[in-house]
Amino acid sequence: MMNLQSKEEEVIDTQTFPQNGPSTVHQVRPLLDNRWVDFVHRCPHSTIFHTRPWLEALHKTYGYEPVVFTTSPPGAVIENGLLFCRVNSWLTGRRLVSLPFSDSCEPLVEDVANMHNIFSAVEQEVLREKLLYAEIRQRRQMEVLSSLIYSNYSYCTHEIDLSPGLDTLFRNCHKSSTQRRIRRAERNNVRCVEGRSRSLFEDFYRLLVCTRRRHKIPPQPRAWFENLAECMGDSLKLRLAYEDQVPIAAILTLRHKNVLVYKYGCSDARFHGLGGMQLLFWRTIQEAKMAGMDLFDLGRSSPENLGLNRFKENLGGGRSTITYSRYGRSSDSMYTVGVPWKERVAKHIAFYLPDRMLESLGAVLYKHIG
Numbered sequence: 498m499m500n501l502q503s504k505e506e507e508v509i510d511t512q513t514f515p516q517n518g519p520s521t522v523h524q525v526r527p528l529l530d531n532r533w534v535d536f537v538h539r540c541p542h543s544t545i546f547h548t549r550p551w552l553e554a555l556h557k558t559y560g561y562e563p564v565v566f567t568t569s570p571p572g573a574v575i576e577n578g579l580l581f582c583r584v585n586s587w588l589t590g591r592r593l594v595s596l597p598f599s600d601s602c603e604p605l606v607e608d609v610a611n612m613h614n615i616f617s618a619v620e621q622e623v624l625r626e627k628l629l630y631a632e633i634r635q636r637r638q639m640e641v642l643s644s645l646i647y648s649n650y651s652y653c654t655h656e657i658d659l660s661p662g663l664d665t666l667f668r669n670c671h672k673s674s675t676q677r678r679i680r681r682a683e684r685n686n687v688r689c690v691e692g693r694s695r696s697l698f699e700d701f702y703r704l705l706v707c708t709r710r711r712h713k714i715p716p717q718p719r720a721w722f723e724n725l726a727e728c729m730g731d732s733l734k735l736r737l738a739y740e741d742q743v744p745i746a747a748i749l750t751l752r753h754k755n756v757l758v759y760k761y762g763c764s765d766a767r768f769h770g771l772g773g774m775q776l777l778f779w780r781t782i783q784e785a786k787m788a789g790m791d792l793f794d795l796g797r798s799s800p801e802n803l804g805l806n807r808f809k810e811n812l813g814g815g816r817s818t819i820t821y822s823r824y825g826r827s828s829d830s831m832y833t834v835g836v837p838w839k840e841r842v843a844k845h846i847a848f849y850l851p852d853r854m855l856e857s858l859g860a861v862l863y864k865h866i867g
Contacts, residue, residue, distance in 0.1 A: 520614040522568055523568070523569065523570060526562075527565050528552055530565075533578070536574075542603050544601065544602070545751045545752070545756075547605065548753065553728040555582060555597060559867070561867070563580065563582050564580075564593075566579045566581070567579070577608070579604045579605070581595045589867070593623065593632070595634055596634070600794075601797070602633070603636055603637060616641040620643050629826065630830035631645075632824075635819070635821075636819050645826060646824070646827065648825070648831035651818050652797040652798065652799060652819050653800055653817075653818060655806070657815070658792060659790055659793055660791065666813060675779075678772030678775040679776050682771055682773055682776035683776065687740060687772070687773050687776055688738070688740075689737070689777060693726055697737055698735065701722075701744075704737075704744055704764060704765060705722075708763035708764060715856075715862060716856055725749075732753065733750070735749055738773035738776055740771060743768075745765050745773040746773035746774040748762045748778070755791040755792065756791065756794055757785045759795050778812055781793070782812075795812065
């Protein structure tokens with residue numbers, strides 16, 4: 498891991514936008530500037546995806562360069578920020594994404610005038626560098642004025658409020674789809690193990706490859722999870738369910754402040770009837786409640802994925818919508834409806850590849866997806 502403490506704070510660019518009054522927007526590097534760490538810690542709307550460890554893992558795995566646009570001058574306490582990663586791909590284009598492989602990345606800007614100033618700098622960056630687009634993945638909608646072509650796409654998100662008692666949280670689960678499966682798993686002595694050991698990691702990744710093959714999608718690179726584990730430290734936890742010695746289900750969670758985030762899940766379809774996944778989530782809810790967590794974020798899912806949305810709702814998750822906004826130089830940057838033919842072909846090929854080749858395909862492709 499790079500030695501971040503020895504590096505000086507750095508501002509990589511400044512710009513002025515007189516059309517909105519005298520305002521200067523600065524770009525700072527959050528991997529080098531410790532002011533960003535302090536700001537994320539005290540900002541009430543920050544998430545795990547704003548943190549330096551998450552940005553480190555993205556940088557180490559995919560080479561993405563994080564950058565923050567802010568009105569806070571060099572040397573001053575950072576008071577706002579719009580965080581992006583620069584994605585430079587010969588396959589999918591050069592762009593700003595806030596943030597790759599992140600369910601959401603809220604603009605940490607409360608003042609509307611500051612948001613307009615900051616986004617003016619983003620727009621100029623897109624035009625000056627001839628980037629394909631800038632994308633913002635935000636839960637709280639804040640409109641910005643832009644001459645760029647705008648398009649959007651919405652996802653579903655689910656969250657479990659952990660303030661009620663455990664009895665109420667269990668009753669909030671669907672009686673047959675969740676409660677009965679939890680009890681079935683307990684009767685059949687499904688064993689739950691949690692931690693960060695190498696053996697748990699290997700079992701998790703084997704289940705991940707199995708699951709991604711079932712969905713006809715290449716798995717994320719092994720290096721991504723290794724870097725996540727290294728960078729996140731104790732904020733990351735693996736939870737696995739076993740039938741005897743056979744891993745049957747697994748989830749990966751991340752913790753930030755009083756919020757627990759479900760990020761990845763995988764399972765062996767041969768054992769779905771045992772209720773291993775439902776038991777893992779219930780044990781996670783119990784632990785989060787006892788640890789004093791306020792919220793269990795179940796992550797995003799596509800509106801078309803009816804089964805996954807139903808699963809999260811059966812856990813007691815409340816549903817809401819998150820909109821991804823894209824601002825591009827041409828219509829080529831707009832969100833498209835349906836699955837492109839190239840993705841359909843890739844899914845067809847992925848289903849038949851051996852595991853080793855499937856992993857290699859994922860290692861090549863994911864850095865271009867962002």
